[in-house]
Amino acid sequence: MRITLKQLAVLKAICEHGQISKAAKHLHQSVPAVSMSLKELESSLEAKLFVRSASGVVLNESGQVALTYANTILGQVSELKQRFQDQATGEGGTLNIGANKTCGNYVISKQLPYFKRYNPAINTRLKIGTSSTIEQMVVDNELDLAFISARPTSIGIESQPWLSDRLCVVASPEHKLAKRTASIEDLSAATWVLDEEEAASRIEALHLLKELGVTVQDEMVMNTMGAIKRAVGTGLGLSVLPLLAVDAELERGDLREVIAPGAGSEKRSIYLIYKSERLTPLAQRFIEHCGIELAK
Incomplete structure (x- = not known):
């Protein structure tokens, strides 16, 4: 039949x-x-x-x-x-977006509700991971587009700088180093609250401290930025975190940026990454929502 x-x-x-x-x-x-x-x-x-x-x-x-x-x-x-x-x-369907921890938790997660409000027929899925993991997922066609904190190294991946960010040393408002300029000796003697061993944010933090001439002697390790910020907020110690992750706390006064010679001066970019052949009207709609104009 x-x-x-x-x-x-x-x-x-x-x-x-x-x-x-x-x-x-x-x-x-x-x-x-x-x-x-x-x-x-x-x-x-x-x-x-x-x-x-x-x-x-x-x-x-x-x-x-x-x-x-x-x-x-x-x-x-x-x-x-x-x-x-x-x-x-680009009027409907499902869009798979990836982002590293900083951009995913503190930027893209805030963009998605507004995007959904004006595009109710579009479903979005956000995957948060390390920049290297997210880049590989774009390579493997698991994601339509992504945002990471380093220029991609994979062949066939297009990239464009989006947001500007920088690392900053933060402390509780009550910490002694939040009230005066910190010396290299002060920073070396401080307790540091840092990300877990394999995290890119930890590598970046230690690189910055080394550039400043700081030797980390006492540290605590936590695996989320939320936990790190809460620990620093209690006055337990200092941390090095992306400005995008702490700008709200700095504005409210929950944390203070520590003034130290050379700290916070180096800028870095958040990159949009994608494959040209997967740049669908749906993906382009989200890119436009983020205010990104793709280079021609």
Whole structure:
């Protein structure tokens, strides 16, 4: 038994118009073609679907059952076509976005609710990980686009600087070094609250401290920036964190930036990364939402 969408559409049209000739006109088909489609459908179902009336044809009991299925199937097909049309034009679909911890937790997670408000038909999925992990996921086509804190090294990945960021030394407002300029000796004697061993943020923090001439002698290790900020806020010690991750705390006065020679002067960028062949209208819509104008 082979039932086609064309046959189901014919069934629905005949039911709606009550006459085969009117259904044919509505479908832009000939009367013989519509009659043939109906005959093939009845043959496949091994049942008559209409009975003749004074004004044309009406559904019988078998026809009512068939029409229920036809409406469901044709409706689902219409939804499927609309979904892919929306995705092709950027009006709907699912967008897979990646970001490193700083950008994901403190920038993209704030952008997504606003994007959803103005694009309710678009579903978004945000994956947060290390910059290297996120870059590899773009390479493997697991993500449509991503934001990381280093220029990508993989072949075939396009990149563009987006936001400017910098590392800063932070402390509790009550910490003694938040109230005066810190010397290299002060920083070397301090307790440091840093990210876990393999984290890029830890590597960057230690690199900055080394550049400043600071020797870390006492440290605590935590695996989330939230935990680090809370620990620093208690006055336990100092930390080196991206400005994007602490700008809200600095503005509220929950944390203070420690003034030290050479600290906080080096800028770095958050990069948008993507594959040109995967830059769909849907991805472009989010990029535009972020205020990014792609280089031509």
